Amino acid sequence: MKHLFALNKYFLKNKWRLILGLLFTAISIVFSVFQPIMVRQIFDLLSHNIDEYRLLSDTPLKGAFRADFTHVLAFYGVSILLFALLSGFFLFLQRQTLIVMSRHIEYDLKNEVYQHYQQLDLNFFKMHRTGDLMSRITEDVSRVRMYVGPAIMYASRTLFLIVVIVYLMLQVNPLLTLYTLSPLPLLALTIYFVNRIIHRKSERIQAQLSNITSIAQESYSGIRVIKSYVQEDASAKHFEEASEAYKISSVSLAKTDALFQPTMALMIGLSVILTIFIGGIQVIAGNITVGNLAEFVIYVNMLMFPFFSIGMVASMIQRAAASQQRINEFLQIEPTIRDEPTAKTVDIQGGIRLQNVTFTYPHTGITAINNFNLHIAPGQKVAVIGRTGSGKSTLAQLLIRMYDPQEGKVMLDGHDIRYLQLANLRGQISYVPQDVFLFSDSVANNIRFGDPSASLQMVQTAARQASVEKDILGFSEGFDTEIGERGVTLSGGQKQRISIARALIKNPDILIFDDCLSAVDARTEKEIIGNLYAYLKNKTAIIITHRIFSLFAFDKIIVLDEGKIVEEGTHDDLLSLNGYYSELYARQQSGEDESVTK
Numbered sequence: 001m002k003h004l005f006a007l008n009k010y011f012l013k014n015k016w017r018l019i020l021g022l023l024f025t026a027i028s029i030v031f032s033v034f035q036p037i038m039v040r041q042i043f044d045l046l047s048h049n050i051d052e053y054r055l056l057s058d059t060p061l062k063g064a065f066r067a068d069f070t071h072v073l074a075f076y077g078v079s080i081l082l083f084a085l086l087s088g089f090f091l092f093l094q095r096q097t098l099i100v101m102s103r104h105i106e107y108d109l110k111n112e113v114y115q116h117y118q119q120l121d122l123n124f125f126k127m128h129r130t131g132d133l134m135s136r137i138t139e140d141v142s143r144v145r146m147y148v149g150p151a152i153m154y155a156s157r158t159l160f161l162i163v164v165i166v167y168l169m170l171q172v173n174p175l176l177t178l179y180t181l182s183p184l185p186l187l188a189l190t191i192y193f194v195n196r197i198i199h200r201k202s203e204r205i206q207a208q209l210s211n212i213t214s215i216a217q218e219s220y221s222g223i224r225v226i227k228s229y230v231q232e233d234a235s236a237k238h239f240e241e242a243s244e245a246y247k248i249s250s251v252s253l254a255k256t257d258a259l260f261q262p263t264m265a266l267m268i269g270l271s272v273i274l275t276i277f278i279g280g281i282q283v284i285a286g287n288i289t290v291g292n293l294a295e296f297v298i299y300v301n302m303l304m305f306p307f308f309s310i311g312m313v314a315s316m317i318q319r320a321a322a323s324q325q326r327i328n329e330f331l332q333i334e335p336t337i338r339d340e341p342t343a344k345t346v347d348i349q350g351g352i353r354l355q356n357v358t359f360t361y362p363h364t365g366i367t368a369i370n371n372f373n374l375h376i377a378p379g380q381k382v383a384v385i386g387r388t389g390s391g392k393s394t395l396a397q398l399l400i401r402m403y404d405p406q407e408g409k410v411m412l413d414g415h416d417i418r419y420l421q422l423a424n425l426r427g428q429i430s431y432v433p434q435d436v437f438l439f440s441d442s443v444a445n446n447i448r449f450g451d452p453s454a455s456l457q458m459v460q461t462a463a464r465q466a467s468v469e470k471d472i473l474g475f476s477e478g479f480d481t482e483i484g485e486r487g488v489t490l491s492g493g494q495k496q497r498i499s500i501a502r503a504l505i506k507n508p509d510i511l512i513f514d515d516c517l518s519a520v521d522a523r524t525e526k527e528i529i530g531n532l533y534a535y536l537k538n539k540t541a542i543i544i545t546h547r548i549f550s551l552f553a554f555d556k557i558i559v560l561d562e563g564k565i566v567e568e569g570t571h572d573d574l575l576s577l578n579g580y581y582s583e584l585y586a587r588q589q590s591g592e593d594e595s596v597t598k
């Protein structure tokens with residue numbers, strides 16, 4: 001339960017909706033209890049006067065008596081209808097306030113979780129599965145909404161109704177009240193347990209359903225692999241097995257559901273029979289009137305749903321508490337990469353220095369950068385080369401402060417980047433990642449992501465510089481062509497170049513290209529490098545690559561191995577070292593490596 005306290009701030013924010021909702025609930029209940037009271041009065045009126053009326057002979061007096069009776073009955077009928085309408089109207093207002101409040105809280109909570117996710121650092125996303133992150137923002141928030149809306153609504157209604165009705169019952173006859181109410185706690189308890197069973201079964205069905213969905217999704221995405229390996233039958237069998245498990249669970253839930261309603265009807269029936277039996281004895285004994293008995297039968301019926309909802313509300317709260325606990329777990333995680341209180345903004349010129357930097361990935365213990373020193377002057381172009389896993393991408397991640405090193409300092413123009421505002425730092429660096437990511441949006445908007453205020457002309461220029469303009473103009477809708485599942489399917493090279501255009505349009509002082517030309521052919525690569533040459537004139541650039549671009553006059557080339565610089569210098573310096581670089585160069589020259597850019 002204590003996990004739900006985290007929601008109190010939202011109740012406070014919506015206090016007027018909550019107060020009004022509770023008030024409307026109380027008013028609706030007051031109007032609803034007029035019905036049994038009036039029914040009692042009608043019954044008593046009839047039972048007291050009917051014998052007298054029957055004894056009258058057919059005289060005008062009997063006619064007048066009947067007319068009076070009819071008027072009184074009509075009056076009660078209209079009054080009951082009026083009170084029912086009023087009660088219904090306030091019930092409507094109650095839902096309009098409490099359920100609306102729950103939707104507002106759901107909206108705020110979703111945004112809070114989403115915004116918190118945005119603050120968290122990469123390590124968090126590495127450690128949690130995407131499905132888990134998504135289910136906390138969707139399913140868990142929905143379960144919490146059941147607590148802040150329906151559970152509060154049913155609980156308050158139940159509480160008010162029980163207080164008012166039990167008070168009215170006790171006024172009539174305490175003993176009959178006791179007998180009448182005795183089966184109801186059993187009803188609440190049964191509902192609670194049955195609800196738990198139903199919930200457990202529903203959860204299992206839900207998990208099986210998402211399993212079926214992911215099997216289907218995976219086989220549609222991998223349909224080419226399935227067909228080329230002639231695995232259609234195996235894939236269908238796999239799906240059938242998952243469907244079979246789902247069917248078994250669904251049937252089992254249907255059986256429990258089928259038992260649920262008759263059990264309820266039995267309990268309600270028992271309560272009514274008990275009321276009539278004990279009440280009848282009390283009427284004969286002269287302790288209560290026939291009207292009281294009728295009134296009690298209505299009370300019992302009115303109390304059924306509230307008692308029924310006790311069990312329902314209890315399991316709703318239990319589920320919401322478990323969900324809120326999962327949400328709180330994430331909300332309580334503090335981002336480790338964040339602005340220091342004294343963080344400043346600076347206009348970066350492009351000088352980079354790494355001083356004795358050591359970085360170990362926290363969750364794997366792999367030391368990717370080891371006692372690393374590097375200096376890049378503003379405007380220099382540096383190539384970073386090295387075997388796979390040598391730490392090249394990690395170096396890029398450290399420069400944009402996706403991670404903080406455990407030892408040493410990363411500095412830009414002499415400022416330790418830990419003390420620069422993150423938005424200021426990242427706003428002045430363009431990073432083109434190795435694994436390209438494009439959004440399901442138009443080509444233009446994907447490029448504009450680097451500068452949302454960019455004009456179409458700027459988008460076109462960036463696309464030209466990244467040598468992808470011709471490809472884009474070849475699409476049916478040019479720059480407005482949609483990318484993604486329902487849009488055009490881009491080649492790996494086209495994606496890489498759009499991603500480069502996105503980085504260029506940002507017009508930063510520092511650019512980091514992380515092996516982002518791996519999927520383009522040698523001719524296009526030459527063209528891009530030619531364009532970049534002019535673009536990068538006064539900018540600092542780090543180009544991480546597996547290949548040697550001998551066309552590009554780098555100020556410095558560094559070769560990494562196991563997180564350390566093992567070779568450093570210009571192209572000619574490195575060739576004379578006869579190390580990894582010259583070996584790679586020789587391999588490329590001899591044409592062993594087809595991707596060589598000569």
Ligand SMILES: Nc1ncnc2c1ncn2[C@@H]1O[C@H](COP(=O)(O)OP(=O)(O)OP(=O)(O)O)[C@@H](O)[C@H]1O
Nearest residue numbers: 126361364366368387388389390391392393394395
């Ligand atoms: N997110 C991560 N979590 C844990 N370990 C990682 C992570 N990313 C990389 N590593 C490890 O750190 C080391 C350096 O990886 P890095 O990606 O920096 O190499 P790289 O030189 O860029 O390789 P490649 O050329 O294949 O991209 C590797 O041993 C890798 O397994």
